[in-house]
Amino acid sequence: MPIDARLLTLTQWLSPSYPVGAFSYSHGLEAAVARGWVSDADSLRDWLTDVLEQGSGRIDAIWIWRAFHGDAVEVDALARAFQPSFERLREAERQGAAFARVTREVWGLDLPDMLLPVALGRAAHLMQMEAETVAALYLHGFVGNLVQVAQRLMPLGQTAAQAVLAGLTPVCQRVAVAAEGAEPWSNAFLSDIAAMQHETLEPRLFQS
Amino acid sequence: MLQLRKEPEAGAVAQPRAQGRLDLSTKARGTVSAIDRLRSIGSMKALFPRRPGRVEAIAINTAGGLTGGDHLEINARAGAGSRLSVTTQAAERAYRAASGFARMETELSVESGAVMHWLPQELILFEGASLRRRLSCTLAADARLLLVEPIVLGRAAMGETLRAVAFDDRISVNREGVPLYHDALHLDGDALALMARRATGAGAGAMASVLYVAPDADSHLTALRGLLPATGGASLLRSDVLALRLLAADSHELRRSLVPVLDRLSADTLPTSWRL
Numbered sequence: 373m374p375i376d377a378r379l380l381t382l383t384q385w386l387s388p389s390y391p392v393g394a395f396s397y398s399h400g401l402e403a404a405v406a407r408g409w410v411s412d413a414d415s416l417r418d419w420l421t422d423v424l425e426q427g428s429g430r431i432d433a434i435w436i437w438r439a440f441h442g443d444a445v446e447v448d449a450l451a452r453a454f455q456p457s458f459e460r461l462r463e464a465e466r467q468g469a470a471f472a473r474v475t476r477e478v479w480g481l482d483l484p485d486m487l488l489p490v491a492l493g494r495a496a497h498l499m500q501m502e503a504e505t506v507a508a509l510y511l512h513g514f515v516g517n518l519v520q521v522a523q524r525l526m527p528l529g530q531t532a533a534q535a536v537l538a539g540l541t542p543v544c545q546r547v548a549v550a551a552e553g554a555e556p557w558s559n560a561f562l563s564d565i566a567a568m569q570h571e572t573l574e575p576r577l578f579q580s
Numbered sequence: 581m582l583q584l585r586k587e588p589e590a591g592a593v594a595q596p597r598a599q600g601r602l603d604l605s606t607k608a609r610g611t612v613s614a615i616d617r618l619r620s621i622g623s624m625k626a627l628f629p630r631r632p633g634r635v636e637a638i639a640i641n642t643a644g645g646l647t648g649g650d651h652l653e654i655n656a657r658a659g660a661g662s663r664l665s666v667t668t669q670a671a672e673r674a675y676r677a678a679s680g681f682a683r684m685e686t687e688l689s690v691e692s693g694a695v696m697h698w699l700p701q702e703l704i705l706f707e708g709a710s711l712r713r714r715l716s717c718t719l720a721a722d723a724r725l726l727l728v729e730p731i732v733l734g735r736a737a738m739g740e741t742l743r744a745v746a747f748d749d750r751i752s753v754n755r756e757g758v759p760l761y762h763d764a765l766h767l768d769g770d771a772l773a774l775m776a777r778r779a780t781g782a783g784a785g786a787m788a789s790v791l792y793v794a795p796d797a798d799s800h801l802t803a804l805r806g807l808l809p810a811t812g813g814a815s816l817l818r819s820d821v822l823a824l825r826l827l828a829a830d831s832h833e834l835r836r837s838l839v840p841v842l843d844r845l846s847a848d849t850l851p852t853s854w855r856l
Contacts, residue, residue, distance in 0.1 A: 453753075456763075458816055461817065559774060562779050565826075566813070
């Protein structure tokens with residue numbers, strides 16, 4: 373694997389320590405755990421596989437590709453209209469704004485506030501990265517965050533959590549590649565419904 | 581990627597397929613809404629039961645179901661200040677497509693101060709169905725919209741399976757040229773296995789999306805949530821845009837949850853064909 377400065381920069385952007393506040397969003401997972409739809413390592417792996425292959429993971433990868441190659445402002449407008457719930461829109465909006473703010477200040481990029489995958493796609497294009505690598509690493513960071521979220525919500529040991537994430541790695545790669553030129557759709561209906569239900573969940577730890 | 585079947589090859593004997601198109605628009609005359617233009621071609625017909633304060637259209641596909649090569653179009657426009665409600669006489673059935681795919685294309689346009697209710701009954705997908713469906717809607721800044729799309733995956737109670745379905749469905753609602761609400765689903769292959777997965781449908785055999793665009797959207801949110809089962813959710817996407825999604829075991833359970841929701845959002849003007 374060739375290592376150059378761009379890959380290190382991408383790793384920085386998508387690391388949990390990049391200040392976008394990813395740790396405070398469960399993407400509806402908190403409601404799914406409360407409903408008992410996700411309760412252990414196996415059900416977590418199944419849930420996240422569906423989110424990646426059939427739902428928002430796939431669509432986010434499509435926004436990364438499209439923002440990378442096209443008019444990011446146009447992609448952002450469509451990506452907003454595709455958000456299935458208020459909290460999911462806010463999750464993508466706040467993280468995107470935080471990402472854009474830090475990234476344009478540190479790297480001097482022309483990067484307006486946009487939803488996270490759109491802002492990432494545009495920033496990656498400006499830094500001449502590879503869209504496929506960006507999408508794969510984004511998806512891996514996305515589910516990596518949700519595995520950590522799950523550890524706070526249910527009994528799931530560190531080793532089991534890392535095994536779930538390792539199992540999802542080839543899925544991230546496959547979805548990232550297939551997203552090139554693909555049309556946005558989602559069959560992850562229960563993931564979207566969980567995100568809607570989270571709005572009235574009490575008590576709750578996460579913002580989505 | 582889209583995996584709909586290809587058109588029949590040259591030389592194959594083409595079955596005569598159903599083609600139908602309904603063009604309809606309404607206008608306001610004082611406080612009354614009236615049909616402005618109406619044209620129906622081929623297998624698409626419409627009935628207009630008399631209703632106070634609005635035009636209600638009941639679209640009928642006289643071909644009795646959809647199969648490969650069929651093409652149905654509805655173009656409905658609620659002119660400035662008018663009220664138009666469109667429903668269907670019965671559930672639409674998408675049957676096995678021997679070759680090619682069926683197309684359903686609906687274009688809605690809601691002008692300033694107008695109200696559009698798009699309330700078709702269920703689409704039922706049967707084994708082998710191959711259907712590409714598009715619903716696009718353009719809204720003026722102060723237009724109001726109620727939209728539902730119920731989908732039923734075969735009739736599970738009768739032991740039907742859906743091992744080879746190709747259904748590609750998109751809804752796009754734009755307001756003054758800006759995307760407002762876009763949604764799409766794509767069932768390809770074994771639809772029941774796909775819907776059995778944990779974050780897709782967890783075994784649901786029916787589902788619906790509802791969209792409500794009006795200044796009073798937020799006033800309905802809490803009440804609607806109270807009407808939903810554990811497999812339903814509602815959210816206020818913007819101050820005047822409410823989205824609702826619902827999964828159910830079958831079409832009967834879906835209606836049981838959906839009818840009270842639609843009663844509320846339509847202010848008790850849900851077309852009577854929904855009661856049968």
